[in-house]
Amino acid sequence: MTTAAATTGARTAKAKPATMAQALGRALRDSMAEDPAVHVLGEDVGTLGGVFRITDGLAREFGDDRCTDTPLAEAGILGAAVGMAMYGLRPVVEMQFDAFAYPALEQLFSHVAKMRNRTRGAMPLPITVRIPYGGGIGGVEHHSDSSEAYYMATPGLHVVTPATVDDAYGLLRASIASDDPVVFLEPKRLYWSKADWSPDAPAEVEPIGRAVVRRPGRSATLITYGPSLPVCMEAAEAAVAEGWDLEVVDLRSLVPFDDATVAASVRRTGRAVVVHESTGFGGPGGEIAARITERCFHHLEAPVLRVAGFDIPYPPPMVERHHLPGVDRVLDAVARLQWEAEG
């Protein structure tokens, strides 16, 4: 992993609220300003600024050769990005919605993930594939998938997902600077979450691959990422009343996986719940639970539990709240961590 050497320095006092969407846009802009090899391409990324306005203003500032509205073809977009990277550019591809990345999976799996390996290191592909993902925004069919398990299961890809405004900026900068391809998953229901943030000194560039403890605690660890982080933070606060002091770990990077931070936390607390909204069966939680068990077996007071979305195609928006793991489901799982009492 190489990351941008430069960080953007200390935050100034003039901080004001900014959204994750703005932070992502700023990260693109700063990356393009810093490195002429960075090109943004995708559907509607130019004049419109993307359907979520993440690329707003880039075409105006850098021209449509640098921020390009492409024909409507995801395999073509990513396939062209492969060729551009082969010639020394750093393409940042926008997939409009999670499920619409599927036409490009062949390019992603067979070429983007493997080109470094196929060419014995001669031709790394520094491509960032930005994919808005996850539910909770009332989207109709095919607009709410959580596909991270597919990407995690594909060697050669980094898989990154920020949950905070600062990380959105810092991780996207690092992803674009990475000499390896990165699938950058943007939790779309957090696009409008805000943090105090100064456009003059947005945030530090965060190296890929490090989890962070968002809330220290002693009695159990909630392991989560992306859209489920706020759910876990809320659950941790609510659990105080029940006598639980929950630690919350935000993974930020699914590949590489930060075993050290996760294992250290679980060894401290002895109990763990993995929380995410993609499916439980074959989902990321199974892998994470297995890794914890392998490393922390003697420290565990209870089996590692998972709170995930149901094993169903993403449901229609009017019933999606029943599918998405919420605070209550997390608290139920935490209650089940009292293993000895049960039996």
Next chain:
Amino acid sequence: MTVQELPGAAAYRPTPPPAWKPLTDPAPLLPDPEPYRVLGTDAAADADPELMLRLYAELVRGRRYNVQATALTKQGRLAVYPSSTGQEACEIAAALVLEERDWLFPSYRDTLAAVARGLDPVEALTLLRGDRHTGYDPREHRIAPLCTPLATQLPHAVGLAHAARLKGDDVVALAMVGDGGTSEGDFHEALNFAAVWRAPVVFLVQNNGFAISVPLAKQTAAPSFAHKAVGYGMPGRLVDGNDAAAMHEVLGEAVARARRGEGPTLVEAVTYRMDAHTNADDATRYRTDSDVEVWRAHDPVTLLERELTGRGLLDEDRIEEAREAAERMAAALRERMNADPVLDPMDLFTHVYAERTGQLREQADGLRAELAAEQERHGEHGAEDGR
């Protein structure tokens, strides 16, 4: 009730639709329905004799290369070889029309094009031998890795040519695909991107009659693959793929056009795959010997040989000279392919990421321990297997 009967209908005047005109005039984009030929026609008189002789020498070497590589599969020295016997004119022309700075995007059948472009034949064969995915540095030779998934290399060619143009380099990319590959979505997407971006790309469809066993008629209902070009807004050219002079001329024009900034061209070479799909395929299941015989009379090597002999450019001595050169190439290839490649299993973890992840470091440590244990066991038994 009709419109006329409606109350107030007399006053109804539909507004005419806004004027519409096509973006591009289709006529100049359409291919001639007959494949373009040079050999055996008046056009051959204008062909450069030196070029024709060069093409001939390359064809003879190319044929010998195909035969040798197929033989290497029988000796277990190659895992598999998709022969381009019968298609050498396409392979050679594709390589020769490119300048050094240009890029070739071959499919898995196009080893010969890569070799004709100057790639070390052994490096070109490592994918098929099974020791490496790509045996060469694509940037050094400007040859993309031989591509196994069908048509996926075509958008890469477009992206690369586009990037080169953005950087102000007059680089052309030539991408090769089979008739079956044209049915894939990536073929369509690549052609569309190339035309919209006016990317300096030449697409070469080698229509060799079959996709493994599936014949042309089950692959497309179009008048020709070259006709597909008009739908994307680029010219389509139909050419006799066994006529090396015609192939060189048509591809050369397409490359020149791309270099002038006039955008992509789709070239369809009508040819025939004389061998089975690969050494592992049984072609008698889907075609008869007499089907093949028809094409044997139209063999690319013989066609050119006949033309050159007829013109007094080639005699028995020069033919013999070309054959001997090809024989030397084959002997050298045989000899080098008979050496076992030395492989380091620890390389498995070397080129997955720029830097090994923690997960890969653990797995590499595990394999290293396994290898050490293996070596110890061999040592105990005094077994020396030479590795």
